[in-house]
Amino acid sequence: MAILKAKFKAPYIKPTAGARRDGLNKLTIGNSGEPRKNPHRGSDWGGKLITSISTGRVTEVFFSEQLGNCLTMKNADGVFILYAHMAKPSSRKVGDMVVAGETAIGLVGNTGSYSFGAHLHAAAAKHKQPHLAPQGKLLDLFTLIDGYTASAKAA
DSSP states (O other): OOOBOOOOSSOOOOSSSSOEEEOTTOOSBOTTSSBOSSOOOSEEEOSSEEEOSSSEEEEEEEEETTTEEEEEEEETTSOEEEEEEESSOOSOOTTOEEOTTTSEEEEOBOOSTTOSSSBEEEEEESSSSGGGSOGGGEEOHHHHHHHHHHHHHHO
16 A cells, blocks of 8 residues: 655654654554554554644544544644544643644553553544544655654755
């Protein structure tokens, strides 16, 4: 499956101070240490505090049996970003403005039945609910963040 790649105007910032764990479409080892049965639908990050990956508005704050405590935001380019498995519900509310790298979204956690160890699961798509977007419509956050970081350094 092809990963959608596009040049967006909005900056994309690393969401935690922790290391990357696993990226989009990986079929190797999941967070449980077991081989994945299906392609991974986002990117996983270590760390503690979660900050906004991009600048935009909160569109949804919810709890999912599989993904635990979640928040979805939409940036100016129409990309929706999901933050999942947070330790507790985000203090952000629907309509709140969030700023890339500055606004705290929540804390890394281990909530939801799809979580096997504390981490942030993040997914991005031009779909109102990235966690429900078709696999081929998901955007690779590692590519977006690396692309923005590289262009900012070159400028």
